[in-house]
Amino acid sequence: MELLPQALMDGILLGGIYITIAIAFSLTYGVMHIIDFAVGEWIMFGAFAGYYLNKWTGLDPFLLLPFVFLIFALIGYLIQPVIHRVLSGNKGNPLLMGLVFTFGLAIMFQGIALTVFGFYSNSTPSVFSEGSFFIEKFGFFLTISSIRLAGLIYALAITAALHYLLKKTNFGLGVRALALNRDSAGLMGVNGKQTASLVYGLYVGVSAMTGVLIGCILSVSAQMGTEYTIFAFFVVVLAGMGYLAGVPWAALLLGMVQSIFLIYFNPGHTLLAVFAILYIILLISPRGLFGRGV
Template sequence: MDFDFTSLFAFILFGLTIGVVYGIVALGISLIYSGLDIVHFAHGEIYMFGAFFGLVFSEHMGVPYPLAILSAMVCTGLLGIVIERVFYRRLTRAGGGYTVAGMGMIICGFGMSVVLQNIAYLSWGADAEPFPVDLGEPFQFGDISLPKSYGLTAVIALLLMAVLHFFLKKTKIGLAVRAVAANKDIAFLMGINVPLMISLIFGLACALAAAAGVLIGPMQSVQVEMGYLMLMKAFAAAVVGGFGSLPGAIVGGLLVGIFENLGAAYISPNHKDIYAFLLLILVLMVRPSGLFGVEVRVKA
């Protein structure tokens, strides 16, 4: 029986196209981790808010699609900054005890995800909304057709990565951000406005998640519950690539996407969502620092 290479190519392609979205969200998660030392469990809902903002701008206000992406990014970034200042700031600043920074932030993240999801539900209802964007005929690779929205997503992802890279490596503010990510106390002593930088980092991460949400809208429709599953996959991506590593996030995303599609294709389609979890757990057990991440030292 000859091996079906067309299908294999298709599966890998699917994995790459969805993986890039996981990567963008994972980018935000990694950014937050390197800047604030916390894992943000409400990031899936931020992604969902981004998608809804994009929908509102695009469908209800008639804004052209690229502008809608930008506007959604800005709005969601601002939303993120508000959340960070009002709720998370207290937790990340207070010192001592086991209820803070570690556990407190995680629990707060869960609570915030419930809050955000329900605010969205009360604002927009439980229905899934279609997000039609006319980009023309799909690409054709022989037998496989790929809607242009996937291509656009890949392009925008690369663009975002490039912009982020430029921002971090070539601008003064970017330098300040990297300093804060490396060591807050020293950065503070150097005269950097650390709280402002932290808010900026958080806002950036939320803007990235929003971009992912608006990009995925045409492919999957927009619904209040879309955040949870994306969060899991993005976490897997961030862990695989290495927490805190930005290129790692994208690579991790691609790997997760490919892994789950190949698993669904060749092992068992029923367990598709478990593959991402399995990868996550495997990496955490074997090499928690992931591919490019900082070495995770076990204290005792």
């Protein structure tokens, strides 16, 4: 039992990071109406970008974040029109095709990463990697590693920035209008194509930045992508599709599940637990934890 507060603390610190992935992921879904299967692969590429940039330049991964964001946002911005083309085709079932397309991308990315980076698992060093804080209260002993704390602060900052962007700017208004109704938003003068490209770029950039942090906190490997795709999906479904306010809670829950399994059970069983929780929640309340999804 003495480990429980520690497990919960780790869960909160880890869950914070998943919030950033899940928010960007649901934004893309809101605007483009597709699920991007490649989300985990963007995280993986971001983690590798952080790892190699750190190796070559010697700069701290936290300083590299804006740079990684810019590169990946540009890549996302340039790829989005292809996805748009698939989605707006009039043959077959465009939504299904969009899904198949991103799935193909995910397989391709994974193959490329395995070819280029190999099967090894690494970790990106940072100034925060070493230190940690100790708290002793009520007979419990807590360790907070500073890298995880820095990760949480990053996550809060990104969440606040995305919130500002969505609620206070004209761009955010356009994004929300597009999510509500694409045709009407177009009639009101929202440039759908442009906005979708920007949102996709934003999402890819944020995912890659989060990948850099995951590389610092956990590890970097070419096969890591799939796990995070499933995590992103888990958070979004648990929160209720399209219900952004539920995302942080679902992400924290995921972080807890992961850290509890890490401490009490075999970490290899995490996915099993994740799926079991998902299954039960979908049976009881198909619209997410709060019943507010679509």
